[in-house]
Amino acid sequence: MYCKNHDDVGCGTCIAIDHRLCKDIFYIPKFLQNNTCTTTIREIQQKLDSVAKALKEQQENFKLERERLLKSKTATLESIKKFRKEINGRLDELETNTISDIEDKYKTFINEMEESIRILERSKVSLKSARDKLKLASGNKLQNFVNVKKGENIAENAAKSIKVNQLQTPFKDVDFTGDHRLASLLHEINVFGKIEQRIVMKTENIGTVNIHKNDSLLQVKGSTKYVVKVQSDNMRCDIVSACTLEDGTIILSDYNNSKLKRLHSSSYTVIDYCDLQWRPWQVCSIDKQQAAVCLRDKKEVQFISLSSKMALTNKIKIGFACYGLSYADGNLYISGDTSVYIYSVSGRKLKQFSKDQSGQNLFSDTCSLAVSEDGSKIYVDDFKNGVIILDNNGAVVGRFNDSQLRGAYDCCLTGRGSLLVCGNFSDNVLQFGLNGNLIGEVVKFDDTSASHQAICCNQQISKMIIGRDCDDNVEVYDLI
Structure with missing residues (x-):
């Protein structure tokens, strides 16, 4: 049929x-x-042959892709082993340094003890000699008088030596306590690093994919204010920094009230906050489990656990007033007034950038920074010198210092090939390409009663969150 x-x-x-x-x-x-x-048998035969050929080609492509994945897996596992060896090497180095320090301290104490023993031994010999001479007392009154007086002097000097050693040489020892930051870090992390899936796009398929234009200017179509003041705040809010977390919530850095405040991803209400020991500056996300914030005048970076309730964990001392903070490629990028530093999360300084290729100072008053995900480019907001872009070796690869941007204060990477910078004095947000080329002005603020300073976007780049100086609200702008 x-x-x-x-x-x-x-x-x-x-x-x-x-x-x-x-x-x-x-x-x-x-x-x-x-x-x-x-339809003839020949035509159907040709069609079947054509489809069979396509199936075979597709099967071969999948086989090649399987081989590529296996090679990629091997290379990835090798990189993990290499990373482990680097950690082992660093731990061996720390062990060697620690043992060397302890050896040096014990050597000093033992040398002190040996010197005290030698002094007492000499006194002991002198005492024995004096005692022997007194035992051999003769009828020579002159010689006996000399021996008695010498014996008195030797006894007195020996007693003084004992007293001096008792007063000046208290017993010493060395105690070792492991650095709690190492144990804390190992306890907090579950894997060696960030594991992400990515799409490997074949060249022949690129043309069929809708690629976002990097140079398209974002525009705003309206804004809403949301209150971020909490009951325990003693002063008006001063939101100096903001960042988006992996779960979509937003963290604000409130300088005046020494707090970090966490906002809901859509209602922008404060759902959590934590008190800090000092006034904060730039805050950044480390991963879905923790964030970090600069405590400027405390000269340290504080880590925060992002569980259901934010909590302070470990911290690292850096020895300078810190403003900018970002995390990328496993390292912390920190700025002081006139330098940018790269630190390991354990607190070891890796690099410092202060001068340009001609030997001139790179910065004068840094406020914040952002770093590309692979750490290849560092975007620094300098309040006086605009935006300065460095590569990972500290070479300047881009600059923007123009009257359109006055008082560069805070910045954020959109994840779509552009950088947003908030101008504190120019009362605007400018959009730049990743090489520093100006795309345009996203918004010019009408209300200049308080300075606009903190900026971040939600994950969909559909909202832009702005924090202001001495204002209990944040402004959320709709982007188109």
Whole structure:
């Protein structure tokens, strides 16, 4: 039987079941008497051959992709082992340094003890000699008088030596306590680093994919204010920094009230906050489990656990007033007034950038920074010198210092090939390409009663969050 509606053939039973609602059902011998088959066996053969070829090619592509994945897996696992060896090497180095320090301290103490023993031994010999001479006393009154007086002097000097050693040489020892930051870090992390999936796009498929234009200017279509003051705040809010976390919530750095405040991803209400020991500056996300913030005048970076309730964990001392803070490629990027530093999360200084290629000072008054995900570019907001872009070796690869941007204060990377910078004095937000080329002005603020300073975007780049100086609200702008 033949179903013309579905262009399908089958036995009478199958047609009766599968095509019972179809109208054009024919008995094939009768159908062929009245109709000429337009498709030849040769054409169908060619079509089958073509599809078979395509299937074979696709199968080969998948086999090649499987081989590539296996090689990639091997390379990735090797990189993990290499990373582990680097950690082991660093731990061996720390062990060697620690043992060397302890050896030096014990050596000093033991040398002191040995010197005291030698002094006492000399006194002991002198005492024995004096005692022996007194035992051999003769009838010579002159000699006896000399021996007695010498014995008195030797006894007195020995007693003084004992007293001096008792007063000046208290017993010493060395205690070792492991650095709690190492144990804390190992306890907090579950894997060696960030594991992410990525799409490997073949060259021939790029043309069919909708690629976001990096140079398209973001625009705003309205804004709403949300209160971020909490009951325990003693002063008006001063939001100096903001960042988006992996779960979509937003962290604000409130300088005046020494707090970090966590906002809901859509209602922008404060759902959590934590008190800091000092006034904070720039805050950044480390991963879904923790964030970090600069405590400027405390000269340290504080880590915060991002559990259901934010909590302070470990911290690292850096020895300078810190403003900018970002995390990328496993390291912390920190700025002081006139320098940018790269630190390990354990607190070891890796690099410092202060001068340009000609030996001139790079910065004068840094406020914040942002870093590309792979750490290849560092975007620094300098309040006096605009935006300065460095590569990972500290070479200047881009600058913007123009009257359109006055008082560069805070910045954020959109994740779509552009950088947003908030101008504190120019009361605007400018959008730049990743090489520092100006794309345009996203918004010019009408209300200048308080300085606009903190900026971040939500994950969809559909909202832009702005924090202000001495203002209990944040402004959330709709982006188009």
